[in-house]
Every structure is written in C-alpha cells, then in structure tokens.
Amino acid sequence: MRPFIINRLLRLFATMLAVSFITFFMVNLLPGDPALSVLPPDSISEENIARVRADLGLDDPLPVRYVNWIGGVVTGDLGRSYRTNEPVMDSIRARIPVTFQLAAFAIVFALMLAIPLGTISAYKQGKRADKMISSTVQVMLSVPVFVAAVFLIYLFAVQLQWLPATGWTRLTNSVPGNLRTVFLPALSLSLVEIAIYTRLVRADMISTLQENFVLSARAKGLTNSFVLFRHALRPSSLSLITVVGLNIGTLLGGTVVVERIFALPGLGGLLIDSIGQRDLLVVQGVVLFIAVVYVVVNTLVDLVYAAVDPRIRVTGKGA
Amino acid sequence: MTRRTPFTWLAVLLAFGLFAAACNGDDDDTVTGPDAVDDAQPDDPAEGQGDTDIEEVDGDVQRGGTLVVGLEAETTGVRPWEDTCGSPCMNIMVALYDKLFEKEADGDIGPWVAEGIEANDDLTEWTLTLREGVVFHDGTPLTAQNIEAMFELQQTGAAASGVVTATGLEGVRAEDDLTVVYTLSAPNAGFPDALTRPQLGIVFHAEAASGDPDGFNANPIGTGPFSLVSWDRDNEMVLDRNPDYWATDPDGEQLPYLDQLIFRPIPDEGTRLDSLLAGTVNVMQSLRQSTIRDARAAGDQIFLYEHQGSNTGSTIFNTEVPPVDDVRVRRGLALSINQDVLIDILGGAGISERATQYFGPDSPWYSQEAADAWGHNDMDAARASLQEYVDDPERSDGLPVGSPIQVEYQCPPDPSLIAIAQGYQEFYEATGLVEVSLVQFEQAAHIQRVVGDEHMAVCWRLGAEEDPSGWLNTLMGPPETSPQNFTNFFDEDLWALLTEAKETADFEERQRLYSEAMVLINEWVPHTYTGYTATLLASQPNVRGLGQGTWNLPNGEEGIGFPTAEGRYAQVWLAPED
Numbered sequence: 001m002r003p004f005i006i007n008r009l010l011r012l013f014a015t016m017l018a019v020s021f022i023t024f025f026m027v028n029l030l031p032g033d034p035a036l037s038v039l040p041p042d043s044i045s046e047e048n049i050a051r052v053r054a055d056l057g058l059d060d061p062l063p064v065r066y067v068n069w070i071g072g073v074v075t076g077d078l079g080r081s082y083r084t085n086e087p088v089m090d091s092i093r094a095r096i097p098v099t100f101q102l103a104a105f106a107i108v109f110a111l112m113l114a115i116p117l118g119t120i121s122a123y124k125q126g127k128r129a130d131k132m133i134s135s136t137v138q139v140m141l142s143v144p145v146f147v148a149a150v151f152l153i154y155l156f157a158v159q160l161q162w163l164p165a166t167g168w169t170r171l172t173n174s175v176p177g178n179l180r181t182v183f184l185p186a187l188s189l190s191l192v193e194i195a196i197y198t199r200l201v202r203a204d205m206i207s208t209l210q211e212n213f214v215l216s217a218r219a220k221g222l223t224n225s226f227v228l229f230r231h232a233l234r235p236s237s238l239s240l241i242t243v244v245g246l247n248i249g250t251l252l253g254g255t256v257v258v259e260r261i262f263a264l265p266g267l268g269g270l271l272i273d274s275i276g277q278r279d280l281l282v283v284q285g286v287v288l289f290i291a292v293v294y295v296v297v298n299t300l301v302d303l304v305y306a307a308v309d310p311r312i313r314v315t316g317k318g319a
Numbered sequence: 320m321t322r323r324t325p326f327t328w329l330a331v332l333l334a335f336g337l338f339a340a341a342c343n344g345d346d347d348d349t350v351t352g353p354d355a356v357d358d359a360q361p362d363d364p365a366e367g368q369g370d371t372d373i374e375e376v377d378g379d380v381q382r383g384g385t386l387v388v389g390l391e392a393e394t395t396g397v398r399p400w401e402d403t404c405g406s407p408c409m410n411i412m413v414a415l416y417d418k419l420f421e422k423e424a425d426g427d428i429g430p431w432v433a434e435g436i437e438a439n440d441d442l443t444e445w446t447l448t449l450r451e452g453v454v455f456h457d458g459t460p461l462t463a464q465n466i467e468a469m470f471e472l473q474q475t476g477a478a479a480s481g482v483v484t485a486t487g488l489e490g491v492r493a494e495d496d497l498t499v500v501y502t503l504s505a506p507n508a509g510f511p512d513a514l515t516r517p518q519l520g521i522v523f524h525a526e527a528a529s530g531d532p533d534g535f536n537a538n539p540i541g542t543g544p545f546s547l548v549s550w551d552r553d554n555e556m557v558l559d560r561n562p563d564y565w566a567t568d569p570d571g572e573q574l575p576y577l578d579q580l581i582f583r584p585i586p587d588e589g590t591r592l593d594s595l596l597a598g599t600v601n602v603m604q605s606l607r608q609s610t611i612r613d614a615r616a617a618g619d620q621i622f623l624y625e626h627q628g629s630n631t632g633s634t635i636f637n638t639e640v641p642p643v644d645d646v647r648v649r650r651g652l653a654l655s656i657n658q659d660v661l662i663d664i665l666g667g668a669g670i671s672e673r674a675t676q677y678f679g680p681d682s683p684w685y686s687q688e689a690a691d692a693w694g695h696n697d698m699d700a701a702r703a704s705l706q707e708y709v710d711d712p713e714r715s716d717g718l719p720v721g722s723p724i725q726v727e728y729q730c731p732p733d734p735s736l737i738a739i740a741q742g743y744q745e746f747y748e749a750t751g752l753v754e755v756s757l758v759q760f761e762q763a764a765h766i767q768r769v770v771g772d773e774h775m776a777v778c779w780r781l782g783a784e785e786d787p788s789g790w791l792n793t794l795m796g797p798p799e800t801s802p803q804n805f806t807n808f809f810d811e812d813l814w815a816l817l818t819e820a821k822e823t824a825d826f827e828e829r830q831r832l833y834s835e836a837m838v839l840i841n842e843w844v845p846h847t848y849t850g851y852t853a854t855l856l857a858s859q860p861n862v863r864g865l866g867q868g869t870w871n872l873p874n875g876e877e878g879i880g881f882p883t884a885e886g887r888y889a890q891v892w893l894a895p896e897d
Contacts, residue, residue: 032763036770040403043481044770045802083395084552085533094552153590157597165597166389166585168554263585263594265553273393273553273586278763 118201245301249294400476426683509788
C-alpha cells in the first residue's frame with residue numbers, strides 16, 4: 001500500500017504544478033486590462049492605465065510574474081485582489097464553507113434519494129415502479145440547473161413563501177437559518193446528481209442481484225430489504241463511489257450558476273465577479289484552489305478504491 | 320439489538336433536513352406591528368422587517384423595524400476617496416455617510432451637513448459653512464479641520480483624484496471650526512455640484528481613514544443615519560440606527576425611523592425581483608429595463624418608483640477614423656436608425672424614452688432646442704447625406720467613388736448587445752450605401768480598444784446625473800488634454816460654450832449655454848442615442864417613505880428623489896401590514 005500512496009502523491013504534486021502553470025497562463029491570456037477595473041470611469045486614460053499597471057506589477061514578463069506568484073502560493077500567499085486589496089486567501093477562506101456546504105448537501109440529497117430509488121428500480125426491473133423512476137430520472141437529467149433553480153424559487157419562495165428566495169445565513173449565526181438558506185440551492189444542484197446516481201445504482205444493482213451470493217441469501221429466507229441493502233448494496237456501490245468522488249470536484253466548480261442565482265457568497269460567485277472585473281489574482285487563486293481540491297479528492301478516491309478492492313492496489317503498484 | 324440499514328440513516332437525515340428547513344417556516348416574517356418584539360438581527364434572509372419594536376411617532380409614521388434591501392451588485396468598498404462607487408454602492412454610502420450638499424428636486428444645490436457655500440467674484444474660491452452639532456458615529460464632532468484633512472486622501476485616492484483634477488481643486492483649508500475654503504486653479508461655476516457627489520462630497524472621519532486606510536472598509540466612520548455593524552462580503556451588510564443623527568423630519572422627529580438596515584447583493588435580476596415578491600427583501604433596485612417590465616407585471620403586489628436617468632445607450636464614432644471622420648457619414652448613419660426599434664430590442668418599449676441628448680427629461684439641463692435639432696429615422700435624408708460622401712472623389716476613406724461605405728461596428732458579446740449591434744447593422748445597411756462588419760470584444764477589451772483609439776463605431780453609454788461642467792467638458796474637450804474624449808471630436812465653438820458655461824455663475828445662463836452646446840453636438844453627430852436609462856426602486860407595499868417628495872432638505876425643499884435607483888433610507892418606515 002505504501003508505494004501506491006507515494007506514487008499517487010507524486011502524481012498529485014506533478015498535477016498541481018501543471019494546473020498552476022496552465023491556470024496562470026490561461027488567465028493571463030484573457031483579453032482586457034485589469035487596470036481598467038481598478039480605475040473609476042472618469043479616470044480612465046492611457047496615462048492612468050500605465051500607472052496602475054506599473055503599481056500592480058503587470059508590466060513584468062509573464063514568466064517572472066508566474067515565478068513570483070507561485071513562490072507566494074507555496075507560502076500560502078495568493079496575492080491581493082486588484083479591486084478590494086483583500087488578501088486572496090482571505091477571500092477564498094471566507095467562501096469555502098458556503099461552497100463546500102452547498103456541494104456536500106447536494107451530494108447528501110442526491111445519495112439520500114438515488115440509493116433507494118436506484119435499488120427499488122433495480123429490484124422492480126421492467127415493472128411499473130422501475131418505469132416511473134426511470135422516466136422521472138430522465139426528466140431530471142434534461143432540466144438545466146438554472147431552470148430547476150428558478151422553478152424552485154418560484155414554488156417554495158414566491159408562491160408558498162416557505163423558504164427564502166436568496167441569501168445565505170452562516171452556520172455560526174443560526175443553524176435553522178443556515179438550513180433554510182441551503183435547502184433550495186442544494187436541491188437545485190442535486191437534481192442532476194440524483195438522476196446520475198440513480199441510474200448508476202440501478203445498473204450495478206441489477207448485475208449484483210444476479211450474483212450467486214444474493215440468490216443464496218434469498219434462499220436462506222432473508223427479507224428483501226435486508227438482502228438489498230445489506231448484501232447487494234455494498235458491491236453495487238464501487239461505481240457510485242468513483243462518480244461521487246469525481247462529482248465533488250465538478251460540484252465545487254458547478255456551484256457557480258446556483259450561487260449566482262441564489263446570491264450565495266461562495267467561490268463560484270467570487271470567480272464570476274473576478275473574471276468580469278479582470279481581478280486576475282483572485283481568478284488564479286480560485287481556479288487553482290478548485291483544481292487542487294478536485295485533484296486531491298480524486299487521489300483520495302483512488303486510495304479509498306484501493307482500500308476497498310485490493311486488486312486495484314496491485315495493479316496500481318505497477319502503474 | 321437492531322442494526323440500522325443505510326436506508327434508515329438516509330431517511331433520518333432526510334427527515335432532519337426537512338424538519339430543519341421547515342423550522343420558522345410559518346413565522347410571520349414580514350408582519351410588522353406593535354406585537355413584534357424580538358430585538359435581534361434577523362437570522363436568515365427570509366426574515367425581513369418587523370423584528371424590532373415598532374413605535375408610533377406621530378399620526379402615521381412608525382419607528383423601528385428592519386429593512387432589507389436587495390442591490391444589483393456588491394460594492395467594492397466604502398472608502399469614498401478610494402473606491403469606485405456605482406448605483407448599488409451609493410445606496411450604502413448615503414446610509415453610512417452624509418454629503419456636504421444634496422440636490423433639490425429642481426436640480427439646485429441644497430444644504431445638508433454644509434449649510435451654504437459662496438464663491439468669490441471669479442469663481443476660483445468657494446467658502447463653505449458647516450452645520451453645527453453634527454457628530455461622527457464615534458461621537459467626535461464634524462469640523463472644518465476634518466474636511467481639510469479629507470483632502471489629503473482625496474488628492475491621491477483612486478476614486479477622488481480624477482474629480483479633484485476635473486474640478487481644478489488645488490487646496491482646502493479650514494478658516495475656523497465650521498468654515499472651509501476651497502481653492503480652484505480656474506473658475507468653475509459647477510464646483511458645488513462636486514460636493515454633492517461621493518468622491519468629494521461625502522464626509523468621512525479623516526483621522527481614522529488616514530490612520531488605517533485599508534481597515535476603514537471594515538470600520539467606516541461617517542455621520543450618516545446608520546452605522547456599520549457587520550459586513551459579510553457578497554452576502555450582507557448590516558447597519559444599525561445612528562441614535563445621534565442630526566437630521567429630523569419636517570415634524571421635528573429625529574431620523575432615521577428604522578432600527579436596522581441590511582443590504583444584500585443579489586446579482587441575478589430575476590431572483591432579485593423574486594426575492595422582493597417572496598418577502599426575502601423589502602426593497603430592491605434595478606437599472607434593467609427588462610426587470611422594470613417584469614416588476615410592472617407583478618401588479619399591486621409591490622410599489623414601483625421609476626426614474627428616467629440622464630444616461631443613454633449610444634453609438635460613439637471615432638471622428639479621427641475614416642469614414643466616420645466625415646460628418647456626412649455620421650449624420651447619414653444617425654438618420655438611418657429607428658431608436659424606438661432599438662429600444663424595443665433592449666426590452667425597453669414603453670419604459671425607456673427615446674433620447675435626443677445627454678440630459679433626460681427629468682434633468683434641469685434638458686434642452687428642448689437640442690431635442691428639436693435631433694433627427695430621427697429619416698431614411699431619405701440619411702441616404703442623401705451618405706450618397707454625397709459616396710460620390711465625393713475626395714472621400715476620406717480613399718475608396719473609389721461609388722464604393723459602399725465600410726463601417727466596423729464594435730460591441731461586447733452580451734446577448735442584448737449583440738442584438739443591438741445587429742439592429743444598427745440592419746439600419747445602416749438598409750440605406751443601400753453602407754456595409755457593416757460586426758466585431759465583438761469582451762467588456763474589458765472593448766473599453767481598452769476605445770481608450771486606445773482602436774475603434775470606429777462602438778456601442779457605449781453617455782451622460783451623467785452630475786453637473787455638466789465636470790464630465791461634459793472632459794467628454795468634448797481637446798482630445799490631447801481630455802483622455803475621456805473617446806470620440807476625438809473637437810469644435811472651437813462648442814468648446815467656447817462649454818468653457819463659458821463652466822465660468823458662469825447664473826444658473827439660467829448656464830442652462831442656455833449648455834442648450835446651445837447640446838444643439839451643436841447634435842449637429843456634428845459625434846455619436847447617436849438610443850433610449851434614456853430607466854431605473855427602478857421597488858418595495859413591498861408596507862414600505863413607506865421611498866416615493867418622490869418623501870425626503871426633504873433641512874431648508875424644507877424637496878430632495879431630488881432617487882435617480883439611478885439610489886435609495887435614501889433615513890426617512891423610510893414600515894407600516895403595519897393589513
């Protein structure tokens with residue numbers, strides 16, 4: 001196991017270095033001068049733009065700027081926002097709980113619904129319940145997240161007035177308030193995940209239910225629910241673990257739209273605003289952070305995978 | 320012992336989630352009245368006003384409660400000298416700070432924390448008298464020395480330095496505790512207007528700001544009706560009532576009425592309106608015509624306060640670049656367009672009025688003569704003007720006689736702007752004499768190309784609510800000394816009028832001069848117009864004190880209202896809901 005872990009960690013480091021390099025140069029290829037977002041409209045002139053560029057160090061060659069930036073990154077200093085002068089790390093730190101909680105709730109919602117739905121669908125394969133679940137899942141897959149979000153706001157906030165339409169209450173301020181503000185965004189975000197996970201569980205479960213050990217368990221007279229959830233679910237969940245792992249990273253990046261619609265102070269909103277305002281250091285910082293989380297989570301998934309299935313560890317050794 | 324299956328755990332989690340989500344769901348979140356007694360800050364956005372004691376002040380007005388305002392964007396910062404402040408930011412600024420002067424409904428300058436201002440004969444020295452008894456949030460009194468100290472930051476501040484230069488402000492000195500003298504490098508009749516604007520007009524605690532300029536964002540100290548409690552960037556800013564606020568209502572009751580004010584940035588236009596309809600916020604602002612249209616459709620669920628701003632969509636021409644360096648081409652293109660159709664493309668039909676100049680019909684600078692001088696959708700006249708250029712052997716683009724005029728039209732790739740660019744293309748090409756190539760640059764690159772003179776015809780915005788002496792002289796000044804002159808258009812007669820207007824004290828005479836200037840501009844067509852920007856403040860029905868005529872200056876005059884959706888909240892109060 002140890003060589004496997006070392007191998008994965010080396011890959012992780014190389015990937016993060018590559019990500020930082022690509023992120024930096026891609027962001028700096030964006031058209032438009034960041035100085036324009038710093039200057040007020042009535043101060044925009046070539047002279048002032050030149051002054052601001054010099055102040056921000058934008059006149060240095062790109063490789064020099066990259067080395068300066070990555071040197072700071074290594075020490076945890078991602079620079080300061082061109083617009084607000086706030087340390088980028090502070091901005092990210094303030095937004096991490098929102099995005100992480102949103103993604104976590106979306107995954108929890110998805111798993112809470114997808115596992116039973118997928119299992120029932122597999123157990124009732126070809127019957128009415130299976131068809132209903134499959135059709136519903138198909139609809140959920142085809143509804144874009146922003147449409148779902150707008151619909152949920154209209155229903156639960158505008159019409160029923162059960163939940164707030166927008167905004168965020170921090171967990172530290174009020175637990176019920178926090179749950180009320182996270183519910184609709186997380187639900188919007190989870191709809192597609194529910195559909196994907198349900199299909200995945202269903203497909204794997206159908207295959208597992210044909211295994212000898214399941215037939216044997218049934219022959220012993222165990223209840224259907226016991227057989228399904230105690231015997232069949234675990235071997236049917238390997239694909240699910242992989243996809244959930246991959247989706248964590250995707251969800252962190254995918255919260256952008258939901259955060260925008262629900263006016264949540266998360267990483268997605270920060271990223272969008274920063275792109276629009278050419279706040280390059282913030283863009284670089286957020287993109288790098290999301291990329292690192294994505295890579296780390298997937299490395300962890302690899303490790304979990306190896307722990308669950310020793311055959312992967314053996315294969316990975318030689319990889 | 321029974322072991323729970325994963326399904327059981329998931330069911331428990333789901334039940335918990337639903338229970339938690341339903342918590343408080345039946346609260347009377349938006350109900351105000353004498354029975355609402357919780358004095359705490361609302362702990363989630365669904366809880367709007369009505370969380371504090373409500374007390375009847377006189378016959379109608381109620382004191383207390385929390386107002387939640389949905390803004391279209393987060394503010395960069397609340398340092399008046401440093402942070403660029405747009406319409407959402409101004410809602411916050413006028414709650415935290417006071418300005419030296421405010422504008423009256425007719426556009427005149429009226430007293431606020433300054434009682435009056437007088438100029439010397441040549442308009443280069445302005446002496447201002449401060450109101451006595453105004454104190455900052457930390458209890459220190461407002462003095463002339465503070466105004467003098469503010470200037471040190473304003474001179475170099477990213478936001479204020481441009482205005483310092485544009486107004487010709489050279490020095491500020493305190494004559495005594497309540498008298499301030501501003502010294503200008505050149506006569507400027509419009510200088511008092513600069514003291515109604517955030518960059519120079521807002522009063523902040525200079526000592527605290529100088530001591531820790533960056534930290535001032537977290538701890539701003541002004542004299543405004545509310546003071547900052549907390550700011551969770553991109554989420555909410557909470558302000559509490561300033562109990563020592565100097566201003567009173569016309570009945571002598573101390574302002575503000577509200578106990579608490581919360582600003583929430585809600586960038587998405589649709590969900591901001593939904594938030595108002597759902598009661599998540601009590602007031603919202605918008606500068607989008609499509610939102611105004613949707614808000615109107617909501618009927619009597621909400622109150623709307625609309626304004627036609629002195630700001631218009633436009634096409635600006637780089638008058639140094641052929642073929643738009645020739646006025647015949649510019650005039651022909653201008654006459655070819657149908658502004659009503661362009662306004663409709665932007666979703667502003669019935670909302671935004673057709674623009675004929677920089678100044679909106681609500682502006683004291685609006686000129687009927689300029690409106691009359693602006694032609695509209697006269698295709699025959701357009702063709703005649705363009706044909707003259709096409710047939711000219713000396714045409715500036717160097718193309719052979721009879722060749723179509725080639726126009727490059729630049730606009731950012733925003734869907735509505737793509738549509739408007741295509742609208743222009745259609746009108747220009749309908750003359751049969753023009754071929755248009757559309758080019759798109761993302762917003763920042765779009766601006767950069769204009770600043771760098773790499774443009775020919777560009778979609779843009781023109782106009783401002785402020786006194787024209789500042790921005791108009793910059794917009795139409797000599798290109799070599801006026802970096803904001805993006806059309807590169809310069810005319811000696813026009814410049815003489817603008818200079819004279821800047822050096823004239825008499826308001827009516829200035830109106831006449833700007834009217835003449837506007838007529839000249841319309842004749843030379845350095846740009847065209849579409850529609851005036853309509854802006855909106857919308858509120859729930861129990862929010863009072865937001866309409867025109869609800870806030871007054873200390874001299875009893877009615878305030879200017881809420882141009883560009885900049886709300887004032889000192890006089891706002893919450894009526895009990897039916």
